[in-house]
Amino acid sequence: MIELKDVRKAFNQGQHNEYWALSGITLAIEARRVTALRGPSGSGKTTLLTLIGCLARPTSGRISLHNRDISGLPERFLTGIRRKTFGFVFQQFNLIKGLSAIDNVMLPAYPTGRPHRELVAHAETLLERLRLGHRRDARAEWLSGGEQQRVAIARALINDPEVLIADEPTANLDTTLAKQFMAILESFGEEGRTVILTSHDPLVVESTAVHRVIDMRDGLLVEQ
Amino acid sequence: MIFQPAIIALLLASAVSVTLLAAAAPFAVQVIRHWDIASGSERQLQLERRTYLFSTLAVFVMATQLLSLLLFVFNADKMSVMFVGAMCAVGTLNVDPFGFPALIAQMTVFFLAAAWLAVNHVDTRAPDYPLVRIKYTALLALLPALAAVLWLQLQYFLNLRADVITSCCGSLFSEDTKGLTGDMAALAPVPAMIGFYASLAIAFATAAFHAQAKRGGISGYAVAATGIVALIAGLAGIISFVSLYIYEHPHHHCPFCILKPEYDWRGYALYLPLFAATACAIGAGAVQPFRSIDSLRAQIPQVSARLAAVAAAGFLLFALVATVFVARSHLVLIE
Numbered sequence: 044m045i046e047l048k049d050v051r052k053a054f055n056q057g058q059h060n061e062y063w064a065l066s067g068i069t070l071a072i073e074a075r076r077v078t079a080l081r082g083p084s085g086s087g088k089t090t091l092l093t094l095i096g097c098l099a100r101p102t103s104g105r106i107s108l109h110n111r112d113i114s115g116l117p118e119r120f121l122t123g124i125r126r127k128t129f130g131f132v133f134q135q136f137n138l139i140k141g142l143s144a145i146d147n148v149m150l151p152a153y154p155t156g157r158p159h160r161e162l163v164a165h166a167e168t169l170l171e172r173l174r175l176g177h178r179r180d181a182r183a184e185w186l187s188g189g190e191q192q193r194v195a196i197a198r199a200l201i202n203d204p205e206v207l208i209a210d211e212p213t214a215n216l217d218t219t220l221a222k223q224f225m226a227i228l229e230s231f232g233e234e235g236r237t238v239i240l241t242s243h244d245p246l247v248v249e250s251t252a253v254h255r256v257i258d259m260r261d262g263l264l265v266e267q
Numbered sequence: 268m269i270f271q272p273a274i275i276a277l278l279l280a281s282a283v284s285v286t287l288l289a290a291a292a293p294f295a296v297q298v299i300r301h302w303d304i305a306s307g308s309e310r311q312l313q314l315e316r317r318t319y320l321f322s323t324l325a326v327f328v329m330a331t332q333l334l335s336l337l338l339f340v341f342n343a344d345k346m347s348v349m350f351v352g353a354m355c356a357v358g359t360l361n362v363d364p365f366g367f368p369a370l371i372a373q374m375t376v377f378f379l380a381a382a383w384l385a386v387n388h389v390d391t392r393a394p395d396y397p398l399v400r401i402k403y404t405a406l407l408a409l410l411p412a413l414a415a416v417l418w419l420q421l422q423y424f425l426n427l428r429a430d431v432i433t434s435c436c437g438s439l440f441s442e443d444t445k446g447l448t449g450d451m452a453a454l455a456p457v458p459a460m461i462g463f464y465a466s467l468a469i470a471f472a473t474a475a476f477h478a479q480a481k482r483g484g485i486s487g488y489a490v491a492a493t494g495i496v497a498l499i500a501g502l503a504g505i506i507s508f509v510s511l512y513i514y515e516h517p518h519h520h521c522p523f524c525i526l527k528p529e530y531d532w533r534g535y536a537l538y539l540p541l542f543a544a545t546a547c548a549i550g551a552g553a554v555q556p557f558r559s560i561d562s563l564r565a566q567i568p569q570v571s572a573r574l575a576a577v578a579a580a581g582f583l584l585f586a587l588v589a590t591v592f593v594a595r596s597h598l599v600l601i602e
Contacts, residue, residue: 048307049307050307051309100312100316101307101312102309102312103307103308103309103312104307105307114307114312115304115311115312115315116394117319117391117394117396118319119391120394
Protein backbone atom coordinates (compact mmCIF):
# COMPACT_ATOMS: atom_id res chain seq x y z
CA MET A 44 0.00 0.00 0.00
CA ILE A 45 2.72 2.49 1.02
CA GLU A 46 6.15 2.00 -0.49
CA LEU A 47 9.33 3.88 0.27
CA LYS A 48 12.30 3.68 -2.06
CA ASP A 49 15.69 4.78 -0.75
CA VAL A 50 14.16 7.68 1.16
CA ARG A 51 16.61 10.13 2.70
CA LYS A 52 15.93 13.28 4.64
CA ALA A 53 18.39 16.01 5.63
CA PHE A 54 17.81 19.06 7.78
CA ASN A 55 19.81 22.29 7.30
CA GLN A 56 21.34 20.81 4.17
CA GLY A 57 24.54 22.51 3.04
CA GLN A 58 24.99 24.29 6.36
CA HIS A 59 27.49 23.59 9.13
CA ASN A 60 24.76 21.91 11.19
CA GLU A 61 23.53 19.63 8.38
CA TYR A 62 21.84 16.58 9.85
CA TRP A 63 20.66 13.46 8.07
CA ALA A 64 17.61 12.16 9.92
CA LEU A 65 17.02 9.35 7.42
CA SER A 66 19.84 7.76 5.46
CA GLY A 67 18.08 5.53 2.93
CA ILE A 68 14.88 3.78 3.90
CA THR A 69 13.35 1.19 1.60
CA LEU A 70 10.17 -0.22 3.03
CA ALA A 71 6.70 -1.51 2.15
CA ILE A 72 3.84 -0.99 4.60
CA GLU A 73 0.85 -3.25 4.15
CA ALA A 74 -2.76 -2.11 4.17
CA ARG A 75 -5.19 -2.98 7.00
CA ARG A 76 -2.37 -3.74 9.42
CA VAL A 77 -1.03 -1.98 12.51
CA THR A 78 2.64 -1.18 12.00
CA ALA A 79 4.86 0.22 14.72
CA LEU A 80 8.17 2.02 14.19
CA ARG A 81 10.41 1.40 17.18
CA GLY A 82 13.71 3.02 17.99
CA PRO A 83 15.54 5.34 20.37
CA SER A 84 15.26 9.14 20.23
CA GLY A 85 16.94 10.46 17.09
CA SER A 86 16.49 7.22 15.17
CA GLY A 87 14.28 8.99 12.58
CA LYS A 88 10.88 7.50 13.51
CA THR A 89 9.00 10.80 13.63
CA THR A 90 10.73 12.10 10.50
CA LEU A 91 9.71 8.95 8.64
CA LEU A 92 6.15 9.33 9.87
CA THR A 93 5.95 12.94 8.68
CA LEU A 94 7.24 11.93 5.24
CA ILE A 95 4.72 9.09 4.95
CA GLY A 96 1.93 11.44 6.03
CA CYS A 97 2.99 14.07 3.43
CA LEU A 98 3.74 16.62 6.15
CA ALA A 99 7.26 16.98 4.74
CA ARG A 100 9.07 16.02 1.56
CA PRO A 101 12.09 13.72 1.35
CA THR A 102 15.47 15.08 0.31
CA SER A 103 15.75 12.15 -2.09
CA GLY A 104 13.86 8.95 -2.77
CA ARG A 105 10.22 8.34 -3.54
CA ILE A 106 7.14 7.46 -1.51
CA SER A 107 4.15 5.95 -3.22
CA LEU A 108 0.62 5.27 -2.06
CA HIS A 109 -1.26 2.60 -4.03
CA ASN A 110 1.54 2.74 -6.62
CA ARG A 111 1.07 6.49 -7.10
CA ASP A 112 4.02 8.72 -6.25
CA ILE A 113 3.03 11.15 -3.51
CA SER A 114 6.43 12.55 -2.56
CA GLY A 115 6.69 14.75 -5.65
CA LEU A 116 3.09 15.88 -5.95
CA PRO A 117 2.39 19.60 -6.23
CA GLU A 118 1.11 21.10 -2.98
CA ARG A 119 -2.51 21.45 -4.19
CA PHE A 120 -2.75 17.66 -4.58
CA LEU A 121 -0.97 16.93 -1.30
CA THR A 122 -3.53 18.94 0.64
CA GLY A 123 -6.30 16.66 -0.59
CA ILE A 124 -4.32 13.51 0.18
CA ARG A 125 -3.46 14.72 3.68
CA ARG A 126 -7.09 15.53 4.30
CA LYS A 127 -8.68 12.38 2.91
CA THR A 128 -6.09 9.63 3.24
CA PHE A 129 -4.29 10.33 6.51
CA GLY A 130 -5.51 11.03 10.02
CA PHE A 131 -2.91 12.33 12.46
CA VAL A 132 -2.59 11.88 16.21
CA PHE A 133 0.30 14.03 17.39
CA GLN A 134 2.47 13.37 20.43
CA GLN A 135 1.29 16.55 22.16
CA PHE A 136 -2.25 16.04 20.72
CA ASN A 137 -2.25 19.67 19.44
CA LEU A 138 -5.87 20.41 20.32
CA ILE A 139 -7.00 24.02 19.88
CA LYS A 140 -7.45 25.64 23.26
CA GLY A 141 -10.66 27.60 23.72
CA LEU A 142 -12.58 25.26 21.42
CA SER A 143 -14.82 22.52 22.75
CA ALA A 144 -14.00 18.85 22.25
CA ILE A 145 -16.58 18.47 19.48
CA ASP A 146 -15.36 21.61 17.69
CA ASN A 147 -11.82 20.27 17.78
CA VAL A 148 -13.03 16.99 16.32
CA MET A 149 -14.95 18.68 13.49
CA LEU A 150 -12.20 21.14 12.56
CA PRO A 151 -10.38 19.05 9.88
CA ALA A 152 -13.70 18.36 8.14
CA TYR A 153 -14.69 22.01 7.56
CA PRO A 154 -12.71 22.38 4.29
CA THR A 155 -14.53 19.33 2.86
CA GLY A 156 -17.83 21.23 2.79
CA ARG A 157 -19.84 18.43 4.36
CA PRO A 158 -23.23 19.55 5.75
CA HIS A 159 -22.85 20.79 9.32
CA ARG A 160 -25.63 18.61 10.70
CA GLU A 161 -24.05 15.47 9.24
CA LEU A 162 -20.67 16.55 10.61
CA VAL A 163 -22.00 17.06 14.13
CA ALA A 164 -23.68 13.64 14.04
CA HIS A 165 -20.46 11.97 12.87
CA ALA A 166 -18.36 13.78 15.50
CA GLU A 167 -20.84 12.76 18.23
CA THR A 168 -20.71 9.13 17.09
CA LEU A 169 -16.91 9.16 17.25
CA LEU A 170 -16.89 10.76 20.71
CA GLU A 171 -19.46 8.22 21.94
CA ARG A 172 -17.39 5.37 20.53
CA LEU A 173 -14.36 6.67 22.42
CA ARG A 174 -16.51 7.13 25.56
CA LEU A 175 -16.29 10.89 25.49
CA GLY A 176 -19.90 11.76 24.71
CA HIS A 177 -20.39 13.42 28.07
CA ARG A 178 -17.39 15.73 27.41
CA ARG A 179 -18.46 16.99 23.98
CA ASP A 180 -18.84 20.61 25.10
CA ALA A 181 -15.83 20.71 27.43
CA ARG A 182 -13.04 23.00 26.29
CA ALA A 183 -9.77 21.35 25.24
CA GLU A 184 -7.85 22.78 28.21
CA TRP A 185 -10.36 21.29 30.66
CA LEU A 186 -9.77 17.73 29.44
CA SER A 187 -7.43 15.24 31.13
CA GLY A 188 -4.47 13.77 29.19
CA GLY A 189 -6.37 10.60 28.31
CA GLU A 190 -9.44 12.57 27.23
CA GLN A 191 -7.29 14.87 25.11
CA GLN A 192 -5.76 11.86 23.41
CA ARG A 193 -9.16 10.36 22.63
CA VAL A 194 -10.39 13.70 21.25
CA ALA A 195 -7.25 13.75 19.09
CA ILE A 196 -8.08 10.25 17.85
CA ALA A 197 -11.67 11.26 17.08
CA ARG A 198 -10.34 14.31 15.22
CA ALA A 199 -8.00 12.08 13.21
CA LEU A 200 -10.97 9.89 12.22
CA ILE A 201 -13.47 12.62 11.31
CA ASN A 202 -12.64 12.46 7.59
CA ASP A 203 -12.66 8.64 7.69
CA PRO A 204 -9.03 8.30 6.57
CA GLU A 205 -7.58 5.16 5.13
CA VAL A 206 -4.46 5.47 7.27
CA LEU A 207 -4.17 6.58 10.89
CA ILE A 208 -0.77 7.96 11.85
CA ALA A 209 0.13 8.30 15.52
CA ASP A 210 3.39 9.70 16.84
CA GLU A 211 4.31 8.32 20.29
CA PRO A 212 0.63 8.05 21.24
CA THR A 213 1.26 6.76 24.77
CA ALA A 214 4.21 9.01 25.63
CA ASN A 215 2.10 11.27 27.83
CA LEU A 216 -0.17 8.62 29.32
CA ASP A 217 0.01 6.46 32.43
CA THR A 218 -0.28 2.66 32.20
CA THR A 219 -4.07 2.55 32.57
CA LEU A 220 -4.61 5.13 29.84
CA ALA A 221 -1.99 3.47 27.63
CA LYS A 222 -3.91 0.18 27.96
CA GLN A 223 -7.13 1.97 27.02
CA PHE A 224 -5.38 3.33 23.94
CA MET A 225 -4.21 -0.18 23.02
CA ALA A 226 -7.81 -1.40 23.25
CA ILE A 227 -8.84 1.36 20.83
CA LEU A 228 -5.94 0.39 18.57
CA GLU A 229 -7.05 -3.22 18.62
CA SER A 230 -10.52 -2.20 17.46
CA PHE A 231 -8.95 -0.31 14.53
CA GLY A 232 -7.01 -3.42 13.60
CA GLU A 233 -10.19 -5.49 13.74
CA GLU A 234 -12.06 -3.12 11.45
CA GLY A 235 -9.21 -3.29 8.93
CA ARG A 236 -7.85 0.23 9.23
CA THR A 237 -4.19 0.85 8.41
CA VAL A 238 -2.35 2.27 11.41
CA ILE A 239 1.25 3.44 11.50
CA LEU A 240 2.65 4.56 14.82
CA THR A 241 5.95 5.29 16.47
CA SER A 242 6.72 4.12 19.97
CA HIS A 243 9.43 2.80 22.20
CA ASP A 244 6.88 1.86 24.87
CA PRO A 245 6.97 -1.98 25.34
CA LEU A 246 3.27 -1.83 26.20
CA VAL A 247 2.59 -0.73 22.63
CA VAL A 248 5.15 -2.57 20.53
CA GLU A 249 4.70 -5.88 22.35
CA SER A 250 0.92 -5.68 22.21
CA THR A 251 -1.04 -8.20 20.12
CA ALA A 252 -2.79 -5.23 18.48
CA VAL A 253 0.43 -4.44 16.63
CA HIS A 254 0.99 -6.69 13.62
CA ARG A 255 4.45 -5.59 12.64
CA VAL A 256 7.30 -3.83 14.41
CA ILE A 257 10.01 -2.11 12.40
CA ASP A 258 13.19 -1.26 14.30
CA MET A 259 15.11 1.88 13.46
CA ARG A 260 18.45 3.30 14.52
CA ASP A 261 20.50 6.25 13.20
CA GLY A 262 18.12 6.90 10.34
CA LEU A 263 18.18 3.37 9.01
CA LEU A 264 16.07 0.24 9.43
CA VAL A 265 17.82 -2.18 11.77
CA GLU A 266 16.93 -5.16 9.60
CA GLN A 267 18.85 -3.50 6.77
CA MET B 268 11.93 63.70 -19.24
CA ILE B 269 12.64 60.24 -17.86
CA PHE B 270 11.63 61.31 -14.36
CA GLN B 271 7.92 60.87 -14.95
CA PRO B 272 6.16 58.51 -12.53
CA ALA B 273 4.68 56.39 -15.34
CA ILE B 274 8.03 56.17 -17.19
CA ILE B 275 9.83 55.17 -14.01
CA ALA B 276 7.15 52.57 -13.30
CA LEU B 277 7.38 51.15 -16.83
CA LEU B 278 11.16 50.99 -16.86
CA LEU B 279 11.20 49.48 -13.38
CA ALA B 280 8.61 46.88 -14.40
CA SER B 281 10.61 45.95 -17.50
CA ALA B 282 13.94 45.92 -15.68
CA VAL B 283 12.57 43.81 -12.82
CA SER B 284 10.95 41.43 -15.32
CA VAL B 285 14.18 40.97 -17.28
CA THR B 286 16.21 40.58 -14.05
CA LEU B 287 13.83 37.96 -12.65
CA LEU B 288 13.74 36.00 -15.90
CA ALA B 289 17.53 36.22 -16.22
CA ALA B 290 17.82 34.95 -12.64
CA ALA B 291 15.46 32.09 -13.51
CA ALA B 292 17.33 31.22 -16.71
CA PRO B 293 20.00 28.95 -15.13
CA PHE B 294 17.23 27.09 -13.32
CA ALA B 295 15.28 26.80 -16.59
CA VAL B 296 18.36 25.26 -18.24
CA GLN B 297 18.67 22.79 -15.33
CA VAL B 298 15.02 21.80 -15.71
CA ILE B 299 15.34 21.33 -19.46
CA ARG B 300 18.51 19.23 -19.10
CA HIS B 301 17.92 17.21 -15.96
CA TRP B 302 14.16 16.93 -15.29
CA ASP B 303 13.20 13.28 -14.78
CA ILE B 304 9.94 12.75 -12.92
CA ALA B 305 10.65 9.01 -12.56
CA SER B 306 13.81 9.68 -10.59
CA GLY B 307 13.88 10.13 -6.83
CA SER B 308 17.33 11.72 -6.89
CA GLU B 309 18.19 14.67 -4.71
CA ARG B 310 18.56 16.91 -7.76
CA GLN B 311 15.15 15.95 -9.14
CA LEU B 312 13.43 16.60 -5.80
CA GLN B 313 15.22 19.95 -5.54
CA LEU B 314 14.03 20.88 -9.04
CA GLU B 315 10.46 19.93 -8.09
CA ARG B 316 10.58 22.10 -4.96
CA ARG B 317 12.14 25.06 -6.78
CA THR B 318 9.63 25.03 -9.63
CA TYR B 319 7.12 26.54 -7.18
CA LEU B 320 9.35 29.54 -6.57
CA PHE B 321 10.34 30.03 -10.18
CA SER B 322 6.84 29.50 -11.53
CA THR B 323 5.55 32.12 -9.09
CA LEU B 324 8.27 34.54 -10.25
CA ALA B 325 7.41 33.86 -13.87
CA VAL B 326 3.69 34.41 -13.26
CA PHE B 327 4.53 37.73 -11.61
CA VAL B 328 6.67 38.74 -14.61
CA MET B 329 3.99 37.80 -17.13
CA ALA B 330 1.21 39.52 -15.18
CA THR B 331 3.42 42.63 -15.05
CA GLN B 332 3.69 42.54 -18.83
CA LEU B 333 -0.10 42.50 -19.16
CA LEU B 334 -0.40 45.65 -17.03
CA SER B 335 2.62 47.33 -18.68
CA LEU B 336 0.83 47.60 -22.02
CA LEU B 337 -2.00 49.53 -20.41
CA LEU B 338 0.41 51.82 -18.59
CA PHE B 339 2.50 52.34 -21.73
CA VAL B 340 -0.48 53.54 -23.74
CA PHE B 341 -1.83 55.64 -20.86
CA ASN B 342 1.58 57.26 -20.41
CA ALA B 343 2.00 57.99 -24.12
CA ASP B 344 -1.34 59.76 -24.15
CA LYS B 345 -0.69 61.64 -20.90
CA MET B 346 2.69 62.95 -22.08
CA SER B 347 1.35 64.41 -25.29
CA VAL B 348 0.98 67.85 -23.67
CA MET B 349 4.77 68.05 -23.34
CA PHE B 350 5.60 67.96 -27.04
CA VAL B 351 5.04 70.60 -29.68
CA GLY B 352 2.70 69.25 -32.33
CA ALA B 353 1.53 66.26 -30.30
CA MET B 354 -2.25 66.05 -29.86
CA CYS B 355 -2.37 62.52 -28.47
CA ALA B 356 -0.26 59.39 -27.92
CA VAL B 357 0.67 59.33 -31.63
CA GLY B 358 2.63 62.55 -31.25
CA THR B 359 4.42 61.22 -28.17
CA LEU B 360 5.25 57.94 -29.90
CA ASN B 361 6.55 59.87 -32.95
CA VAL B 362 8.98 62.04 -30.99
CA ASP B 363 11.75 59.54 -31.66
CA PRO B 364 12.03 56.46 -33.89
CA PHE B 365 11.65 54.01 -30.97
CA GLY B 366 8.12 54.93 -29.87
CA PHE B 367 6.04 52.74 -32.15
CA PRO B 368 8.52 49.81 -32.13
CA ALA B 369 8.37 49.91 -28.30
CA LEU B 370 4.55 49.86 -28.42
CA ILE B 371 4.44 46.98 -30.92
CA ALA B 372 7.03 45.01 -28.89
CA GLN B 373 5.00 45.56 -25.73
CA MET B 374 1.84 44.37 -27.49
CA THR B 375 3.64 41.26 -28.79
CA VAL B 376 4.97 40.44 -25.32
CA PHE B 377 1.45 41.00 -23.92
CA PHE B 378 0.02 38.21 -26.08
CA LEU B 379 3.03 35.91 -25.60
CA ALA B 380 2.69 36.39 -21.84
CA ALA B 381 -1.01 35.52 -22.06
CA ALA B 382 -0.18 32.29 -23.92
CA TRP B 383 2.51 31.39 -21.37
CA LEU B 384 0.15 32.03 -18.46
CA ALA B 385 -2.47 29.72 -20.02
CA VAL B 386 0.10 26.93 -20.49
CA ASN B 387 1.38 27.43 -16.94
CA HIS B 388 -2.17 27.32 -15.60
CA VAL B 389 -2.94 23.92 -17.11
CA ASP B 390 0.43 22.56 -16.03
CA THR B 391 -0.32 23.38 -12.39
CA ARG B 392 -3.60 21.43 -12.69
CA ALA B 393 -1.79 18.13 -13.33
CA PRO B 394 -0.08 16.08 -10.64
CA ASP B 395 2.96 15.15 -12.73
CA TYR B 396 4.27 18.50 -14.08
CA PRO B 397 3.69 17.43 -17.72
CA LEU B 398 4.59 20.78 -19.33
CA VAL B 399 7.45 21.79 -17.11
CA ARG B 400 10.11 21.48 -19.83
CA ILE B 401 7.96 23.29 -22.40
CA LYS B 402 7.18 26.06 -19.93
CA TYR B 403 10.77 26.72 -19.08
CA THR B 404 11.88 26.52 -22.72
CA ALA B 405 9.25 29.14 -23.51
CA LEU B 406 10.51 31.21 -20.61
CA LEU B 407 14.02 31.17 -22.08
CA ALA B 408 12.57 32.14 -25.46
CA LEU B 409 10.67 35.02 -23.86
CA LEU B 410 13.76 36.43 -22.14
CA PRO B 411 15.18 38.04 -25.32
CA ALA B 412 11.71 39.42 -26.13
CA LEU B 413 11.47 41.05 -22.71
CA ALA B 414 15.03 42.32 -23.00
CA ALA B 415 14.11 43.83 -26.38
CA VAL B 416 11.11 45.59 -24.79
CA LEU B 417 13.37 47.02 -22.06
CA TRP B 418 15.95 48.15 -24.62
CA LEU B 419 13.32 49.76 -26.88
CA GLN B 420 11.68 51.50 -23.92
CA LEU B 421 15.04 52.78 -22.70
CA GLN B 422 15.92 54.07 -26.18
CA TYR B 423 12.49 55.61 -26.53
CA PHE B 424 12.34 57.33 -23.15
CA LEU B 425 16.01 58.43 -23.14
CA ASN B 426 15.62 60.02 -26.57
CA LEU B 427 12.50 62.02 -25.75
CA ARG B 428 13.21 65.73 -26.37
CA ALA B 429 10.69 68.42 -25.50
CA ASP B 430 12.04 70.75 -28.19
CA VAL B 431 11.39 68.30 -31.01
CA ILE B 432 8.41 69.23 -33.15
CA THR B 433 6.53 66.01 -33.64
CA SER B 434 3.87 65.03 -36.17
CA CYS B 435 0.31 64.55 -34.95
CA CYS B 436 -2.17 61.77 -35.64
CA GLY B 437 -3.69 63.66 -38.57
CA SER B 438 -0.62 62.91 -40.66
CA LEU B 439 -0.37 59.23 -39.69
CA PHE B 440 -4.02 58.21 -39.78
CA SER B 441 -5.20 60.01 -42.88
CA GLU B 442 -6.68 58.70 -46.11
CA ASP B 443 -3.74 60.28 -47.97
CA THR B 444 -1.00 58.64 -45.93
CA LYS B 445 0.91 55.86 -47.65
CA GLY B 446 1.20 52.63 -45.70
CA LEU B 447 -0.94 50.40 -43.51
CA THR B 448 -2.39 53.16 -41.32
CA GLY B 449 -3.36 55.18 -44.38
CA ASP B 450 -4.93 52.15 -46.02
CA MET B 451 -7.00 51.46 -42.91
CA ALA B 452 -8.09 55.09 -42.71
CA ALA B 453 -9.02 55.03 -46.39
CA LEU B 454 -11.31 52.01 -46.06
CA ALA B 455 -14.85 52.79 -47.13
CA PRO B 456 -17.25 52.70 -44.13
CA VAL B 457 -19.64 50.01 -45.40
CA PRO B 458 -17.04 47.34 -46.34
CA ALA B 459 -15.12 48.22 -43.15
CA MET B 460 -18.27 47.70 -41.07
CA ILE B 461 -19.04 44.41 -42.81
CA GLY B 462 -15.49 43.15 -42.19
CA PHE B 463 -15.57 44.43 -38.61
CA TYR B 464 -18.86 42.82 -37.60
CA ALA B 465 -18.31 39.65 -39.63
CA SER B 466 -14.89 39.02 -38.02
CA LEU B 467 -16.25 39.69 -34.55
CA ALA B 468 -19.29 37.50 -35.17
CA ILE B 469 -17.11 34.62 -36.37
CA ALA B 470 -14.71 35.03 -33.43
CA PHE B 471 -17.64 35.19 -30.99
CA ALA B 472 -19.41 32.19 -32.52
CA THR B 473 -16.22 30.09 -32.61
CA ALA B 474 -15.36 30.93 -29.00
CA ALA B 475 -18.94 30.38 -27.82
CA PHE B 476 -19.10 27.02 -29.62
CA HIS B 477 -15.79 25.92 -28.10
CA ALA B 478 -16.90 27.03 -24.63
CA GLN B 479 -20.14 25.08 -25.03
CA ALA B 480 -18.69 21.94 -26.60
CA LYS B 481 -15.83 21.66 -24.05
CA ARG B 482 -13.77 19.69 -26.53
CA GLY B 483 -10.18 20.25 -27.49
CA GLY B 484 -8.57 20.27 -30.88
CA ILE B 485 -9.48 22.14 -34.01
CA SER B 486 -12.09 24.38 -32.43
CA GLY B 487 -9.50 25.48 -29.85
CA TYR B 488 -7.05 26.46 -32.56
CA ALA B 489 -9.90 28.14 -34.42
CA VAL B 490 -10.68 30.26 -31.34
CA ALA B 491 -7.10 31.55 -31.37
CA ALA B 492 -7.02 32.12 -35.14
CA THR B 493 -10.40 33.89 -35.33
CA GLY B 494 -9.47 35.87 -32.23
CA ILE B 495 -6.33 37.23 -33.88
CA VAL B 496 -8.31 38.06 -37.04
CA ALA B 497 -10.94 39.79 -34.85
CA LEU B 498 -8.21 41.85 -33.16
CA ILE B 499 -6.89 43.04 -36.53
CA ALA B 500 -10.40 43.67 -37.86
CA GLY B 501 -11.32 45.42 -34.61
CA LEU B 502 -8.33 47.76 -34.79
CA ALA B 503 -9.00 48.39 -38.49
CA GLY B 504 -12.66 49.09 -37.69
CA ILE B 505 -11.73 51.57 -34.96
CA ILE B 506 -9.45 53.43 -37.38
CA SER B 507 -11.76 53.32 -40.38
CA PHE B 508 -15.16 54.17 -38.87
CA VAL B 509 -15.65 53.79 -35.07
CA SER B 510 -13.27 56.68 -34.32
CA LEU B 511 -15.09 58.89 -36.85
CA TYR B 512 -18.37 58.36 -35.01
CA ILE B 513 -16.76 59.05 -31.65
CA TYR B 514 -15.12 62.29 -32.83
CA GLU B 515 -18.16 63.11 -34.96
CA HIS B 516 -15.71 64.18 -37.65
CA PRO B 517 -15.53 62.48 -41.08
CA HIS B 518 -11.73 62.65 -41.39
CA HIS B 519 -10.38 62.09 -37.87
CA HIS B 520 -9.28 58.44 -37.82
CA CYS B 521 -6.90 58.43 -34.85
CA PRO B 522 -7.17 55.29 -32.64
CA PHE B 523 -5.38 57.09 -29.78
CA CYS B 524 -7.34 60.35 -29.35
CA ILE B 525 -10.29 58.24 -28.16
CA LEU B 526 -8.22 57.52 -25.04
CA LYS B 527 -8.31 61.18 -24.06
CA PRO B 528 -10.55 62.62 -21.33
CA GLU B 529 -12.17 64.94 -23.94
CA TYR B 530 -13.75 61.82 -25.39
CA ASP B 531 -14.58 60.36 -21.98
CA TRP B 532 -11.76 57.77 -22.23
CA ARG B 533 -14.04 55.80 -24.54
CA GLY B 534 -11.01 54.14 -26.13
CA TYR B 535 -10.40 52.15 -22.95
CA ALA B 536 -13.95 50.80 -23.13
CA LEU B 537 -13.08 49.49 -26.61
CA TYR B 538 -9.51 48.29 -26.16
CA LEU B 539 -9.82 46.56 -22.79
CA PRO B 540 -12.45 43.99 -23.87
CA LEU B 541 -10.82 43.56 -27.30
CA PHE B 542 -7.33 42.88 -25.95
CA ALA B 543 -8.58 40.77 -23.03
CA ALA B 544 -10.72 38.69 -25.41
CA THR B 545 -7.84 38.19 -27.84
CA ALA B 546 -5.46 37.22 -25.02
CA CYS B 547 -7.96 34.61 -23.77
CA ALA B 548 -8.55 33.33 -27.32
CA ILE B 549 -4.79 32.92 -27.82
CA GLY B 550 -4.59 31.16 -24.44
CA ALA B 551 -7.36 28.74 -25.47
CA GLY B 552 -5.37 27.87 -28.60
CA ALA B 553 -1.97 27.75 -26.85
CA VAL B 554 -2.99 24.83 -24.61
CA GLN B 555 -4.38 22.66 -27.44
CA PRO B 556 -1.12 20.94 -28.49
CA PHE B 557 -1.05 19.28 -25.04
CA ARG B 558 -4.59 17.91 -24.94
CA SER B 559 -3.50 14.32 -25.58
CA ILE B 560 -1.24 14.19 -22.51
CA ASP B 561 -2.90 11.75 -20.09
CA SER B 562 -2.85 13.93 -16.99
CA LEU B 563 -4.22 16.91 -18.97
CA ARG B 564 -6.93 15.09 -20.90
CA ALA B 565 -9.63 16.24 -18.50
CA GLN B 566 -8.11 19.62 -17.66
CA ILE B 567 -7.48 21.19 -21.07
CA PRO B 568 -11.07 21.07 -22.38
CA GLN B 569 -12.25 22.73 -19.15
CA VAL B 570 -9.58 25.42 -19.06
CA SER B 571 -9.80 26.22 -22.77
CA ALA B 572 -13.62 26.31 -22.54
CA ARG B 573 -13.40 28.86 -19.72
CA LEU B 574 -10.90 30.95 -21.69
CA ALA B 575 -13.09 30.74 -24.78
CA ALA B 576 -16.13 31.84 -22.75
CA VAL B 577 -14.26 34.93 -21.54
CA ALA B 578 -13.07 35.56 -25.12
CA ALA B 579 -16.64 35.29 -26.46
CA ALA B 580 -17.89 37.68 -23.78
CA GLY B 581 -15.05 40.11 -24.56
CA PHE B 582 -15.69 40.15 -28.31
CA LEU B 583 -19.41 40.58 -27.72
CA LEU B 584 -18.82 43.44 -25.28
CA PHE B 585 -16.41 45.11 -27.71
CA ALA B 586 -18.93 44.88 -30.56
CA LEU B 587 -21.72 46.22 -28.32
CA VAL B 588 -19.64 49.13 -27.04
CA ALA B 589 -18.56 50.04 -30.59
CA THR B 590 -22.19 49.81 -31.78
CA VAL B 591 -23.40 52.04 -28.94
CA PHE B 592 -20.75 54.65 -29.84
CA VAL B 593 -21.78 54.52 -33.48
CA ALA B 594 -25.52 54.61 -32.71
CA ARG B 595 -25.27 57.55 -30.28
CA SER B 596 -23.11 59.66 -32.60
CA HIS B 597 -24.46 62.69 -34.47
CA LEU B 598 -22.23 61.97 -37.44
CA VAL B 599 -23.95 60.74 -40.57
CA LEU B 600 -21.44 58.65 -42.49
CA ILE B 601 -23.76 56.37 -44.44
CA GLU B 602 -26.81 57.83 -46.14
